[in-house]
Amino acid sequence: MSTTREAAPPSGAAAMEVDRLSVDVRTPEGTAHVVRDVSFTVRSGETLALLGESGCGKSMTAQAVAGFLEPVADVVGGEIRLNGSDLLALSAAARRRLAGPGLAIVFQDALTALNPVFTVGTQLAEPFRIHERLSRKAAKAKAVELMERVGIPEPRSRVDAYPHQFSGGMRQRLLIAMAVALRPSVLIADEPTTALDVTVQAQIMELLHDLRAEQDTALVLITHDLAVAAEHADHVAVMYAGSVVEAGPVGDVFADPRHPYTRGLLDSVPGSRNRGEPLRFIPGNPPDLRAVPTGCAFRTRCPIAREDCATHRPELSETGLGRAAACHYWKEAAHA
Amino acid sequence: MPDTVTRPPAPLVEAAGLTKSFKVPRSSAGTTRLRALDGVDLTLERGETLGLVGESGCGKSTLARVLLMLDRPDQGTLRFDGTDPLSLRGKELLAWRRRVQMVFQDPFASLNPRLNVAELIGEPWRTHRDLVPRGGRDRRVRKLLEMVGLREGDARRYPQELSGGQRQRIGIARALALKPDVIVCDEPVSALDLSVQAQVLNLLAELQAELDVSYVFISHDLSVVRHVADRVAVMYLGKVAETGRTEEIFANPRHPYTAALLSSAPAPVGSEGTSRQRILLRGEVPSPIDPPSGCRFRTRCWRAEDVCAEEVPPAEAHGGDPTHTAACHFPLEPAHPVPPVSGPQRG
Ligand SMILES: Nc1ncnc2c1ncn2[C@@H]1O[C@H](COP(=O)(O)OP(=O)(O)OP(=O)(O)O)[C@@H](O)[C@H]1O
Ligand code: SF4
Ligand code: SF4
Ligand SMILES: [Mg+2]
Numbered sequence: 157m158s159t160t161r162e163a164a165p166p167s168g169a170a171a172m173e174v175d176r177l178s179v180d181v182r183t184p185e186g187t188a189h190v191v192r193d194v195s196f197t198v199r200s201g202e203t204l205a206l207l208g209e210s211g212c213g214k215s216m217t218a219q220a221v222a223g224f225l226e227p228v229a230d231v232v233g234g235e236i237r238l239n240g241s242d243l244l245a246l247s248a249a250a251r252r253r254l255a256g257p258g259l260a261i262v263f264q265d266a267l268t269a270l271n272p273v274f275t276v277g278t279q280l281a282e283p284f285r286i287h288e289r290l291s292r293k294a295a296k297a298k299a300v301e302l303m304e305r306v307g308i309p310e311p312r313s314r315v316d317a318y319p320h321q322f323s324g325g326m327r328q329r330l331l332i333a334m335a336v337a338l339r340p341s342v343l344i345a346d347e348p349t350t351a352l353d354v355t356v357q358a359q360i361m362e363l364l365h366d367l368r369a370e371q372d373t374a375l376v377l378i379t380h381d382l383a384v385a386a387e388h389a390d391h392v393a394v395m396y397a398g399s400v401v402e403a404g405p406v407g408d409v410f411a412d413p414r415h416p417y418t419r420g421l422l423d424s425v426p427g428s429r430n431r432g433e434p435l436r437f438i439p440g441n442p443p444d445l446r447a448v449p450t451g452c453a454f455r456t457r458c459p460i461a462r463e464d465c466a467t468h469r470p471e472l473s474e475t476g477l478g479r480a481a482a483c484h485y486w487k488e489a490a491h492a
Numbered sequence: 493m494p495d496t497v498t499r500p501p502a503p504l505v506e507a508a509g510l511t512k513s514f515k516v517p518r519s520s521a522g523t524t525r526l527r528a529l530d531g532v533d534l535t536l537e538r539g540e541t542l543g544l545v546g547e548s549g550c551g552k553s554t555l556a557r558v559l560l561m562l563d564r565p566d567q568g569t570l571r572f573d574g575t576d577p578l579s580l581r582g583k584e585l586l587a588w589r590r591r592v593q594m595v596f597q598d599p600f601a602s603l604n605p606r607l608n609v610a611e612l613i614g615e616p617w618r619t620h621r622d623l624v625p626r627g628g629r630d631r632r633v634r635k636l637l638e639m640v641g642l643r644e645g646d647a648r649r650y651p652q653e654l655s656g657g658q659r660q661r662i663g664i665a666r667a668l669a670l671k672p673d674v675i676v677c678d679e680p681v682s683a684l685d686l687s688v689q690a691q692v693l694n695l696l697a698e699l700q701a702e703l704d705v706s707y708v709f710i711s712h713d714l715s716v717v718r719h720v721a722d723r724v725a726v727m728y729l730g731k732v733a734e735t736g737r738t739e740e741i742f743a744n745p746r747h748p749y750t751a752a753l754l755s756s757a758p759a760p761v762g763s764e765g766t767s768r769q770r771i772l773l774r775g776e777v778p779s780p781i782d783p784p785s786g787c788r789f790r791t792r793c794w795r796a797e798d799v800c801a802e803e804v805p806p807a808e809a810h811g812g813d814p815t816h817t818a819a820c821h822f823p824l825e826p827a828h829p830v831p832p833v834s835g836p837q838r839g
Contacts, residue, residue: 209686209687210685323776324776325776326776353547353548353712353776353777354547354712354714354753354756354757355547355752355753355756355773355776355792356547356776357756358755358756358770358772358773359772359773362772380685380686382761383715383757383758383759383761384758386758386759386761387758387759388758420687421686421687422761424686424687424689424690425686425715425760425761426690426693426715426716426718426719426720426760427715427719427760427761431718431719431720431738432697434694434697434698435693435694435719436690437687437690437691437694438687438688438690441655441657441688442685
């Protein structure tokens with residue numbers, strides 16, 4: 157009944173490297189630079205949390221990586237290397253052939269992502285029919301197998317049911333099943349548990365954890381929840397206003413944050429103060445991405461900002477072993 | 493003068509045996525009844541925060557609606573500062589309504605986009621005309637703006653021009669405009685970013701210290717509840733599974749569901765969470781249309797025995813603290829005994 161999580165496995169080879177990825181979105185009020193020079197690496201068998209508050213560009217980054225951007229959004233720069241090849245240099249058709257076997261995504265609005273008019277069996281069998289050209293019968297057998305693997309009870313009798321006949325947690329399992337069908341080397345999960353109840357969230361996280369270990373998948377876990385990142389990720393990349401502002405092993409980053417924003421976030425967590433004591437907070441709000449402050453995007457809320465923060469944009473640069481921060485004064489942030 | 497009263501005063505709110513069901517369509521044909529609340533007892537002291545936790549559909553919002561008298565319970569009693577609001581009608585009921593106000597989860601959906609901030613804050617006075625004399629209203633709006641940390645210049649702005657945190661401040665100012673005794677906060681910070689959430693939680697705490705208002709604080713976020721609540725009630729399928737002082741509940745959950753719920757939430761950042769045992773429950777919450785017999789948690793409980801299917805477990809104290817009760821035939825042993833505290837526990 158009870159389980160204890162084992163230590164993170166040793167880091168494997170880089171499964172995916174995202175290098176200076178930038179995405180623009182055209183809006184009636186102007187162009188928004190929603191993803192600005194985002195870089196991160198995720199290794200096989202490892203979980204990277206992409207952490208940030210709403211609107212910071214987490215989902216756009218994921219959609220750009222997975223090749224599912226909305227028509228109003230464009231990748232305007234950067235590289236996405238999957239097992240060595242640059243996805244952005246591939247033709248759309250070549251990229252689609254890679255998707256599934258190479259990279260899969262579980263979307264944020266998971267509960268609406270299943271097609272209501274087809275049975276779950278048909279939907280689960282589809283990747284096998286397209287990519288592995290299996291017969292209808294063989295693909296359905298695979299679908300049953302998948303349902304079993306993601307912990308859906310009585311898969312044989314439920315394979316012909318429709319999505320609305322499943323609970324929220326079971327539908328999330330189905331979507332994860334679809335994503336992992338072809339054993340992708342990289343799996344992106346965008347807020348996979350936000351819409352679910354806590355006890356079901358724990359079940360889903362356990363499932364992702366098991367699948368990752370079983371298939372040596374590189375998992376990119378997109379979340380706004382610091383506790384989820386702390387508990388489930390090996391590495392974290394903290395995003396603010398479209399950019400990664402800090403990255404490193406999750407335990408190190410949370411124990412010793414080196415960017416004032418990361419520090420402010422950690423201080424805002426209710427558990428960080430005694431009951432009754434006021435919480436610390438970051439003054440103000442995140443900027444409108446159509447009008448990001450010059451220089452450092454965080455400077456309007458930063459407690460240690462100086463004049464050159466308005467004129468020079470800080471690059472994400474190394475601050476120690478495996479760690480990076482985008483702040484001119486990270487040494488002060490570390491000790492503030 | 494020394495206070496010679498020996499018995500503690502009655503709580504501000506005292507509810508007993510609240511039951512509420514709704515008619516819902518049956519999957520085959522006709523209708524059936526869904527019990528959203530099934531015999532809920534609850535007390536609330538003046539100036540106290542009661543945290544209400546539980547998963548979706550457990551009845552938190554229905555309980556809130558009953559406390560606000562937006563829904564009438566089918567059964568049960570309600571005492572509010574010496575009166576029985578269920579017996580009130582017409583004008584009396586209208587006047588009573590002022591005393592319990594609500595702050596919603598989605599501040600945007602609850603604000604009329606055609607009214608500016610000053611008008612929004614003064615809107616409740618259209619119904620409760622005598623509360624603030626007409627001549628004093630502008631001053632009162634300014635005072636409320638100041639109390640919730642908005643600028644005077646914000647008074648002429650419209651909700652769509654404001655951030656989520658600012659809108660939630662308006663929601664709080666509107667609730668305060670009627671000088672309530674109780675504010676029911678239904679997920680008041682779940683739509684807000686962490687860095688902004690902290691500002692709103694601080695504001696609620698400051699206002700409580702200043703006005704001695706009581707909060708019923710509904711939240712799915714256990715770390716938020718742990719920070720704000722004096723006492724916690726854990727609900728499951730329309731019943732209170734466990735209730736007690738916040739520290740007690742978090743340190744010594746006695747009901748298996750509470751223990752599972754607490755262990756399901758990821759360990760708070762900064763805590764030593766690695767040695768924690770996680771209790772993974774099987775399945776999901778059953779439908780409230782046809783809930784399990786006996787203990788409603790039994791289909792997911794690892795301690796269930798035959799009696800759990802036959803007898804509804806009564807809410808009882810299982811340790812030294814009489815205010816800590818759990819409705820379970822086989823409660824868990826205390827993990828970290830907390831010394832009992834006399835008198836109401838205030839942060
Ligand atoms: N007007 C209604 N008609 C029919 N069923 C209702 C009505 N209001 C609530 N219910 C049902 O009553 C049960 C309890 O609902 P309630 O909204 O109180 O849950 P909750 O704990 O607030 O859940 P959540 O956290 O999802 O908001 C649910 O099963 C809900 O679907
Ligand atoms: S670069 Fe300047 S403004 Fe930006 S986070 Fe660092 S100190 Fe603050
Ligand atoms: S009464 Fe039985 S089923 Fe219910 S919580 Fe207690 S042990 Fe579990
Ligand atoms: Mg609710």
